[in-house]
Amino acid sequence: MRWEALFTDLEAQLAAAGQADLEAEIADRQRGEVAGLDLAARLRAQRGRSLSVYLGLAGGPLNGVLGQLGADWFLLESAAGSHVVALDAVSMIEGMNRYSVQAAPTVQLRLVSALRGLARDRYPVGLQLRSGQQPLHGSIDRVGRDFLEFAAVEPGAARRRENISSYRVIPLGQVAAVSTIR
The missing domain is CATH 2.30.30.100 (SH3 type barrels.)
Incomplete structure (x- = not known):
């Protein structure tokens, strides 16, 4: 029997199990963090991005660059004009990346x-x-x-x-x- 091969194999199995546990823990933590996010947190990380915002029955899309965010609204600015959008009227947003910001902004105008x-x-x-x-x-x-x-x-x-x-x-x-x- 080759002891070196056996120990190498056992170490590799242990490392793989440890890596799998670590990946499972990371995935679980990510799911937990995402579960605590709201749409405002997702939008805070999108300031300066061009977005297309749909408003359900009210139509859309409204297109523009995300500017100011309030407690229950946000501002889209474009060359044609600006749109103050009620956050809870949004049915879909296109153009967002995968980043989020948890911290609330200091000014929360309604x-x-x-x-x-x-x-x-x-x-x-x-x-x-x-x-x-x-x-x-x-x-x-x-x-x-x-x-x-x-x-x-x-x-x-x-x-x-x-x-x-x-x-x-x-x-x-x-x-x-x-x-x-x-």
Whole structure:
């Protein structure tokens, strides 16, 4: 019997078993880490990437470079305009890599705060609702705790009293995305 061959074989088996255990432990830890991630953590690692975002019934895709992230929204910026997207309205995102960032950002503005900023400036916007109807054009006049008031105008028309076709009250939970045009 060759002892050297036997010991070499046993060492190789032990090393292989140890490597298999290590790989199993790594895979188990990775599954555990991924299970603790949310979509916001995945998005934080994507800042500066070009993404295509689909909004279920509200349509899509919205294309742009991922910018600012809030507590429940994110900003996509493109040459044509910007889109403030409600995080829970997203049905699919294309273009993300496999990285994630666990740490929460220091500033966590909520969607309602971003909408109040648009209302303050009466900025012309396109409003996409989760229901999938055609986007509304106009401006956000006021934002309450759980609703917004919207002055609808024809696309391209300025927000003037004579151009307003209707005033609408929309629950914030129905807002999928708000787009500005450059």
